[in-house]
Amino acid sequence: MPHLSRVDRVRGCLLGMAIGDALGAPLEGLSSQQIKSHYGRVKNYVDGIQAWKRKPYRWRLRGLYTDDTQQALALCDTLLEYGRIEPERLAEIYLNLANPKGTFVGAHRGIGRSFRQVLAALERGVPAHLAGQEGAGIGAAMRIAPVPLYFGDDTDAAFDSILAASLMTHRDIRSLTGALAVAHTIRRLLADEPRDPSLLLWVASDLVKDENRIAESHTEYVIKLADHPRSLPRTIAHAESVLELSRDRALNALVDEANRHGAEPSCRRPTQGFPPACIPTCLYLLLTTDCFEEAISEVINLGGDADTAGAILGAMAGAYYGVDDIPKRWLDGLQNREGIDARAYALVQQSTLGLEIPDLVATERELTRREGETLEQFHSLARGGGDRGANRVF
Secondary structure (H helix, E strand, C coil): CCCCCHHHHHHHHHHHHHHHHHHHHHHCCCEHHHHHHHHCCCCCCCCCCCCCCCCHHHCCCCCCCCHHHHHHHHHHHHHHHHCCCCHHHHHHHHHHHHCCCCCCCCCCCCCCHHHHHHHHHHHCCCCHHHCCECCCCCHHHHCCCHHHHHHCCCHHHHHHHHHHHHHCCECEHHHHHHHHHHHHHHHHHHCCCCCCHHHHHHHHHHHHHHHHHHHHHCCCCCECCCCCCCHHHHHHHHHHHHCCCCHHHHHHHHHHHHHHHCCCCCCCCCCCCCHHHHHHHHHHHHHHCCCHHHHHHHHHCCECCHHHHHHHHHHHHHHHHCHHHCCHHHHHHCCCHHHHHHHHHHHHHCCCCCCCCCCHHHHHHHHHHHHHHHHHHHHHHHHHHHHHHHCCCC
């Protein structure tokens, strides 16, 4: 690959994250076979109507990302305002997005039960570092890309901000090391380290050190340290052993390995929202594809937690390949592209000086309103015109 500047990689990472999220959002919850049946192979943004005819709440505005990217943009703004993740400010942004009070939805798009519980706890005044849930979810990892983009090789500062951002929503060690795994991968790719099997082993080594550090200083808040030690280091290192297998065999092996680390419920898909499954899968696909488009196409067409897997792999692949390798049709179709790109430039210079950063809450409220209006039009046509109305494209 030609040499890429840091700004190329940072832009690629942040835009790639949002693009992977937006491409995967309408496919979330579908199996790979269902995706193939409804769409063939997804190569561009879809609205989800064809696959979810009877579930309008699953329809999506084409090119619009979900809460995965919304939360990442909230991290961006907190970093740019404070120079670190300040949990109280981050909580305030999450709650402002959720207004009016008591709904726990507001401008948030696609949030699950666990994050609603976090919002409810924050609104009750629970301290941010005590609001995290007990399940081993993937949410801490899906949004973490801005932290390594901001701090670069300052791993101590990055560690503190990753824990500050993650403990607000997750207390399970597998969730926390999942976020750290994504951050270390991005940090190393930004530094132009090779995209080869050694990356897996270096990241696994990073995580062993981080887990030791968590055990020394965060045992008051973190759970499952004794029950599931080294889950992420082991599953990521295990991914190195399947690189030469066929795609199907490799993905099945990654699922089997993930199930050895306490998945509840058991993993059935490599893109399930469980860090020991989804993150090694994203790393495997990063290493076994040859460009941004191929990597993201592979992961979203697996289905499962397609938006989150798309966001994680989009951030990784974007950090490696840079913004110019992202297909123009995906960049052009991305909602709020300018706002995301402006934040990428700001993360590079660690300042908003000279940049126009649109207000996050106002922007997301408007995007959510537009999505709601468009989907209501879809729904009205579906009620009045049968399948022909449901499949109409705006």
